[in-house]
Amino acid sequence: MIKKLSVIGLVAVLSLGCQSQGQVAQTPQPSPPKKSNGDLKAYKDVITPAAKSDEGLFTTHFVGDKLYFEIPTNIFEKDMLLVSRIAKVPSGFGGGYVNAGSKVNEQVVRWTRRGNNVDMKIISFENQSDEGSPIYQSVTANNFFPILYSTKVVALNPDSNAVVVEVNSLYENDIEAINGISSSLKKRYKVKKLDQSRSYIESAHSFPKNIEVKHLMTYEAEEPPERGQAGTISLLMNQSMVLLPDDKMQPRLADDRVGWFTIKKYNYDSEELKADDYEIIRRWRLEPKDVEAYKRGELVEPVKPIVYYLDPATPEKWRPYFKQGIEDWNVAFEAAGFKNAIIAKDPPTKEEDPDFSPEDVRYSVVRYVASTTRNAVGPSVTDPRTGEIIGSSIIWYHNHLRSYRNRYMIEAGAQNPSARTLNTPEAEIGEMMRMVIAHEIGHALGLPHNMKASAAYPTDSLRSAEFTQKYGLTPSIMDYARVNYVAQPEDKNVRYIRMMGPYDLYSINWGYRYLPGANTPLAEKPTLDKWILEKAGDPVYEFGGGYDGVDPQSQRESLGDDQVKASEYGLANLKKVVPNLVAWTSKDGYNYDDLGEVYGELTNLWRGYITHVITNVGGVYETQKTADQDGAVYEAVPRQKQKEAVQFLNNHAFSTPNWLLDQDLLTRIEATGAIERVQSLQTRSLNSLLDEKRLKRMVSNEQVSGNKAYTAVEMMDDLRKGIFSELYAGRKADAYRRNLQRSYIDAATGYVQKLKETESDGILKSDIIALMRGEMERLKRDINQRGNYVNDVLTRYHWKDLVARIDSGLRVEL
Structure with a gap:
């Protein structure tokens, strides 16, 4: 949303901007x-x-x-x-x-x-x-x-x-x-x-x-x-x-409620007793050839369309998919009143254009890079005076094929027979490439990631063939939602690969529609605001960058509006995939490198599902609004949702993942390392859950919401009972659980040890140290009362060792 600006000062700067910016x-x-x-x-x-x-x-x-x-x-x-x-x-x-x-x-x-x-x-x-x-x-x-x-x-x-x-x-x-x-x-x-x-x-x-x-x-x-x-x-x-052109494009003011890459400006003519800052969006200059026909609502070609050339190095068989990914955006531009706004072309021959060079900024090119890097990017070049994009080079790294090949097997192999091979069928890997190119073109058109988009769809809708074939996996191709991991084996004809959605059409219309009656950026603002307010309250048209890790509805790689349910579905699929990985990745006469690679990526995806759930704990929903809209911008995740998240973590993250420890698989890829791998994954998840900022948000929310809040004390109580369930049930703790329990004590007592640090004033004056002291004293008391009930010598030794660790961790001389 545009920040409060002096109308007089901004008019002076922006109207001048249309002349001399x-x-x-x-x-x-x-x-x-x-x-x-x-x-x-x-x-x-x-x-x-x-x-x-x-x-x-x-x-x-x-x-x-x-x-x-x-x-x-x-x-x-x-x-x-x-x-x-x-x-x-x-x-x-x-x-x-x-x-x-x-x-x-x-x-x-x-x-x-x-x-x-x-x-x-x-x-x-x-x-x-x-x-x-x-x-x-x-x-x-x-x-x-x-x-x-x-x-x-x-x-x-x-x-x-x-x-x-x-x-x-x-x-x-x-x-x-x-x-x-x-x-x-x-x-x-x-x-x-x-x-x-x-x-x-x-x-x-x-x-x-x-x-x-x-x-x-x-x-x-x-x-x-x-x-x-x-x-x-x-x-x-x-x-x-x-x-750069003397005839400058009219800038368009940015608004936080619609995601765009922006350029920041400072207006020193403000009457607001400060230098007002504002932002303009980055976009190509699209103007209709026939303004009168455009006004009548007819689709009109732009004076200068956006043209992308394929790199001469692009393999022939992938060129159709790349061109489709580029021209997919024409649907969105039609929503903005333009036809044939973006065009994909094969590289010109020497005879057609002897001066063609992919480095020449006059040409926008999808570069095909022979590299082992597994990525794709969509940068552009912008006139900083107005925000006009004047060129772009999309970069596709060859080995990104490997990423999607592996990802498709891991997340769709349980449900889709065609994903059970490292030689993914061309039509399907081509469709994935098409959508990657479309995503990167979106960046080059001015659109950032919209990680909030996926939360607009009910999680169970992603199991519906009718829904997914019509609406895809998320309302925006600019979300990170690569493969439908929610669908289950019994769900037939669902879509597994992302595609463009309604948010993409909405954002392109908002940024690119030509407004012939508005001759200054401020004159455009009432119309632009009206379009936003018409969609207010509909999650399909909300934007969230997802980079602060606070809003669970705005996360990379997550699907659906219920992260706990989506992660349960995803985990159920992973459990079906693991026993089949040897058969799906092996090839006679070759070693097990592919098996090791896919297995490693699978464990990382498991960690990702866990992260999606953790974000709900101490999480805050963010809905961008301006002062003329009712309701709060920030709202704590409901207590019950947070409690369900911790229960999921106890059941699936902090329990021993026996499904992941398939001995037939592990003995083919490593001599040792399973215990350390699980310890690392669980410790990272535990440390994330006990993050200082998360705990502070929970304490703060308790003051605001009272008994409606999921408190830090309640969370620690639920967590302790889950992580130390063997203690309370008088059962043996295995090696994985013992490692996790030690990590829990290290994390909790680590806060107490910060009393020694003079630079940790923020945490010294918070409730976190008191919370951790209390939890450790409670745990020590429970171990002393229950630790001898278990019929396993090593577990009893373990409980005694934990008491010693607690005593050591709480011993701080100031």
Whole structure:
């Protein structure tokens, strides 16, 4: 939701934004008087007949190994976006998440002339003020633009309307703002310096709106990513300088109730006794060819559609699925009044477009990266003045196929026979790839993750063929909901793979619908607010990023509105999968590496189901609202739901997972390690449940909700009775349970030990230490009373050891 803004101040900045987008910090200065040509060389002596020249936005000249820019004087003071990408990268660089096509920086620059010097300045549009406002002078003085690069004018062109500068030092020096190795990677690889003898400019091309330069950078490194790299790291960088439009797109104000990537601004003309901050959304410029037909409600093609090319490296058999994933978004754009708004194309041949390059920011490309990385990403390039997206490179890593192959077997193998193989049928793996591409395209259109979407659907609806085939697994493709793990073996014809949903259509309409009658961002706001209020209260149209770990309805990878029930369904399926993994993953003549890999991922998914449940304990539902909407934004999870969550944890997380300890499987993949694996999983879950912030929320909620709250004392009581059930039943505790019980005492007494820490003032003054002391004293008393009833020597020793641990943990000298 937009923060409270001074209407007068914001109108001044934003209406100016449609003309000059708050030319904040520095008014373009007139060029100083030129020095006499006697100070410069003759053009023909610099740009000799041997020059290899390329005309465009400004002409590039190669003369030997020197690169010259011939910059027209009318380009000075123009805003240009400098986009730095890696064009080629050594194997293993960056741990697998840096690859050919990775963007390392984008920044607005202006070329300016200073006598016989030409400077490239970095420009910011974050702080804004109307040029006619007195405070504009202060904004200018306190937002001085740094000079990224400076060089000498060596000649004027024959018409004296352009200057010639040599720019080798821009591309052959280690300039942090455009290089491909971050400071953290330099430390990791112990980079010494850039070796200029092995760094050079490879090519330069000029086009009507952009300049593309490729340059090779070679660094001396003591520990390069792979040993065979001879103590060096070489990267081929691509630098795109794109002229930003004088005719700026009208910005659209962001609203927290609808998820968008945004750009933050500060308005210093505010009358609110502070600098008001607001945000604008990132989106492509879509304007109807026929405005009158658009007004009548007809579907109209945009003046400039969004076009994505496939990488020439994309395997032929996957291209149809990639193109479908791109063009799936046309359904959403139709909801916004546009037809054929997004187009997928095969890569052009050399004959069709000899200048085509995936690194050229003019082309939006779905890159296919030969890498063992298991991921896909959807970055874009944005004009920071207005939020206009001007280009994008979707990245699909080849080994992401492996992720979905494994995931499909683990989460759908119990229910779907076609998932019981590592050679997933092409139609199904292709459908998964299609939806991954659609998800990443969504990011490139401006949409962030909406982890709250999946909670809009009743959990049991995901077992319905009719429901899932019509509505999918979640209202938004931007949720993390990859495979339907809720469906059970008896559920027939359900959909297992995510797809686009109603929230996607709603958000695209909200962000992209053209509003011809609204000539300023503030004029658009009443219509945009009206659309949100029309959907208020319907969970299908709610947004939540899911990154704070507080709202159980807004979690990555979860499905349905009831996390306890969904995790029970998912766990029931895992229990059916484990006994079959040997048969499903084995291949005659090969070892059990695939079995070990899938089994490891299965245990991680089990941990994920547990995490979904833990979040309910001390959880808080968040529903974004503005001041004109009734009801609270934050509401504690009901007491009974939290209590059910702890019961689930006692039954399924903290009990010994015998189903996971299949000896026929384990003896094929490891000599030992099962106990340590389970201990690690259970300890992490226990520590998460006893997290300080969670306990503080529970204490706080008790003060607000009184006897309606699930209190921290009640939770600890339920947890103790579950984790120490052997003590209260007089039974033997196995090795897994003994480990868990020790972890419980370590976690509880660890809080008491924080009394020694002077920097832990926040917890020292909370109720948590008192709570843990009380629980440990209660447990010690129960062990002393009941510990000798069990008919197992090692268990009795264990109880005595726990008493000693409690005594030690509670002994703190201040």
